[in-house]
Amino acid sequence: MAVFDAILALVLPPIWGAVAGAILGVISASYVATLLRRWPRGQSASHGRSGCEGCGAPLRWFELLPIISFVIQRGRCRRCAQPIAADHLWMELAGLTIGAAIGWFWPMAQGLALLAGAMIAILLFALDARHQWLPHRLSWALAIWGLALGGWALAGVSAANFTDRLVGLVVGYASLTGIAITYRWWSGRDGLGGGDPPLFAAIGAIGGWQILPATLFLASVGGLAVAVLRLARARESNDDWRQMRLPLGSLLLLALPFAMRLAP
Numbered sequence: 416m417a418v419f420d421a422i423l424a425l426v427l428p429p430i431w432g433a434v435a436g437a438i439l440g441v442i443s444a445s446y447v448a449t450l451l452r453r454w455p456r457g458q459s460a461s462h463g464r465s466g467c468e469g470c471g472a473p474l475r476w477f478e479l480l481p482i483i484s485f486v487i488q489r490g491r492c493r494r495c496a497q498p499i500a501a502d503h504l505w506m507e508l509a510g511l512t513i514g515a516a517i518g519w520f521w522p523m524a525q526g527l528a529l530l531a532g533a534m535i536a537i538l539l540f541a542l543d544a545r546h547q548w549l550p551h552r553l554s555w556a557l558a559i560w561g562l563a564l565g566g567w568a569l570a571g572v573s574a575a576n577f578t579d580r581l582v583g584l585v586v587g588y589a590s591l592t593g594i595a596i597t598y599r600w601w602s603g604r605d606g607l608g609g610g611d612p613p614l615f616a617a618i619g620a621i622g623g624w625q626i627l628p629a630t631l632f633l634a635s636v637g638g639l640a641v642a643v644l645r646l647a648r649a650r651e652s653n654d655d656w657r658q659m660r661l662p663l664g665s666l667l668l669l670a671l672p673f674a675m676r677l678a679p
């Protein structure tokens with residue numbers, strides 16, 4: 416692969432890697448956005464043509480172009496004028512940015528692996544932020560990605576070896592399970608979502624056990640900031656702030672890259 420990448424680097428300067436990465440990023444993010452819209456409703460994203468969420472009409476190929484179709488149609492269905500969910504646009508813009516960055520900085524094979532991992536992480540992030548839902552199998556898929564491919568795809572970023580990652584997976588799962596049990600015993604109610612321990616296991620499998628404390632710390636600081644903002648808003652609207660649930664999974668995923676930078 417190294418020889419192949421060296422030849423590729425001669426033929427294709429990094430800008431073309433970034434362009435290819437951006438295109439792949441947009442296409443995969445477009446699929447991830449469809450999963451984000453359909454999964455929580457129990458619909459399959461792989462069967463049947465994509466249809467308008469308003470009138471149900473099947474979409475033609477030129478209505479399915481990521482970002483472009485949304486902009487040309489000004490975010491509305493061509494038939495019923497119902498607004499198209501902005502999830503599609505945000506997700507595709509995120510895919511564009513992340514894909515371009517990966518394509519610029521990473522060799523092709525590692526870049527493809529990294530893009531796959533990033534897409535699983537983004538779907539988990541969005542599902543938790545929007546629906547407070549972290550599907551276990553998706554977290555475990557990310558954990559397996561971390562164990563199998565993390566050391567190779569993140570070679571320049573993370574110094575964790577396979578043992579560090581395996582320990583990270585076990586400690587990540589055990590620590591959040593322990594916190595959840597302790598909290599339930601102490602307060603008599605659930606403080607953590609059931610999907611958090613597998614996700615923290617996946618984070619340990621990606622960056623090694625070394626990054627777990629920093630990830631949890633940064634996510635907690637972020638959670639505190641979100642809680643203060645929501646509290647201020649709840650005061651105005653008289654919502655019951657005690658019913659608020661923070662998307663800990665989203666915060667953990669957001670903290671992950673920063674924690675990897677901090678890790679020794």
Ligand SMILES: [Zn+2]
Pocket residue numbers: 467468469470471472492493494495496497
């Ligand atoms: Zn429509």
